[in-house]
Amino acid sequence: MKIGFIGIGLMGGPLARNLIRAGKEVYIYGRNQQHINKVLSAGTTGKTVKNINDLAICDIIFTCLPLPQTVKSIMIENNGLLNQLKSGSIYIDTSTIDPSTAIEIEQYAIHHNVHYIACTLGLGPAQAETASEPLFVGGNKEIFTKIMPILNLIGSPVHYLGGVVQAYAFKxxxxxxxxxxxxxxxxxxxxxxxxxxxxxxxxxxxxxxxxxxxxxxxxxxxxxxxxxxxxxxxxxxxxxxxxxxxxxxxxxxxxxxxxxxxxxxxxxxxxxxxxxxxxxxxxxxx
Structure with missing residues (x-):
């Protein structure tokens, strides 16, 4: 299983490192070389890509980005990554975005046969680093169950709230x-x-x-x-x-x-x- 990660800063970096520490094959995209080096230091299974679209080979994509518009610009706009992902792949967003944007992304993902999961974070970087970050998750229940082993690597406890709207609204x-x-x-x-x-x-x-x-x-x-x-x-x-x-x-x-x-x-x-x-x-x- 190949996992892609976009947004490896204060919160995303620890999550990506947890996946690498667990031996997962993780492809990261970032612009800050210091952040990239810190993530890669977590283990040998971390790799970098130069272009976001290179992550289209991944089975699961994570994003941890600062603004709703940033998420949209990367995943939807200008032939964004959701247009490139394999049919049946899973997109997990750990950003804090508004429910209306989440609905727009969900509809777009469904149209491209990609499963969209909202996975919001309850605390801060210290908890993210130790995989003790509470996770509040929304999306298709069957897909949620399927990815639970992955979610358990990045945070705990993991709570299922229903749809993506409920997960983002709660956060x-x-x-x-x-x-x-x-x-x-x-x-x-x-x-x-x-x-x-x-x-x-x-x-x-x-x-x-x-x-x-x-x-x-x-x-x-x-x-x-x-x-x-x-x-x-x-x-x-x-x-x-x-x-x-x-x-x-x-x-x-x-x-x-x-x-x-x-x-x-x-x-x-x-x-x-x-x-x-x-x-x-x-x-x-x-």
């Missing part, structure tokens, strides 16, 4: 909740400081209350230590919140809190914090 909603929670946490830390509460004590005690959260444990200490090094960038957060707010509008539901949160991350990006970790939202609330 977007999860990010909306998590990043809005982070904005509230940053605001709370500012208030604690104004009340002259020791910041380390504040974070410790907050974990014993209803204010506890994943963001508290993951990013509270980073804020306290003024560590805004990128783990998940402000600009990526802004992208996901924009996708979420647009999705909510498509569903005829007003995303009041997420929209306000999106505005704050927009402000953080405009102030030059776009490449910093999303916890840099703390800076715009000062």
């Amino acid at each position: 977007i909603i999860s990010n909306m909740i998590g990043m809005t929670n982070l904005a509230i946490l940053a605001e709370g830390i500012h208030l604690a400081q104004k009340a002259n509460i020791d910041i380390e004590q504040f974070l410790t005690l907050l974990a014993q209350t209803g204010g506890d959260s994943n963001q508290l444990s993951r990013r509270g200490p980073a804020i306290a230590n003024n560590d805004f090094s990128n783990r998940f960038a402000v600009d990526l957060t802004l992208k996901d919140l924009t996708l979420g707010c647009n999705m909510a509008k498509d569903f005829n539901y007003p995303p009041i809190f997420s929209q306000k949160s999106r505005e704050l991350y927009q402000k953080a990006s405009e102030q030059g914090y776009g490449a910093e970790d999303c916890c840099a939202i703390y800076k715009v609330l000062e």
Whole structure:
């Protein structure tokens, strides 16, 4: 079985390395030589291709790309890769894209007799590197069952949500909740400081209350230590919140809190914090 991988950066790179570590024959396409070298260092079964269309020999294709339009431009537009893949091959996308784009890709894939699976990722690069990334999957149930051995190599636990729309919607909603929670946490830390509460004590005690959260444990200490090094960038957060707010509008539901949160991350990006970790939202609330 030949596996192709497009998008070997912060999240895609660890997934590709996990496949290579498992002895799978993996063909990677990338533009960043440092990323390419890092993936190839995982084992001898990794290979590179110079052209995306060279991946048409693969039985399974993975993508892990930053934007819905990036996915479309590579897979559909200008005689994209979906036009080149073998009949019956499987396309697994681990990107965060909107449901409407997913429907468009699914219809296009069906027309070309390619099985399309949405496989969204629940946490970050550290979990991806150790194959402990929660996976939220949508698509044809029979194909999902068929590729479970492959999915188990890149993440755990693996959850089946139904169609591709459900998989992408879940990921977007999860990010909306998590990043809005982070904005509230940053605001709370500012208030604690104004009340002259020791910041380390504040974070410790907050974990014993209803204010506890994943963001508290993951990013509270980073804020306290003024560590805004990128783990998940402000600009990526802004992208996901924009996708979420647009999705909510498509569903005829007003995303009041997420929209306000999106505005704050927009402000953080405009102030030059776009490449910093999303916890840099703390800076715009000062």
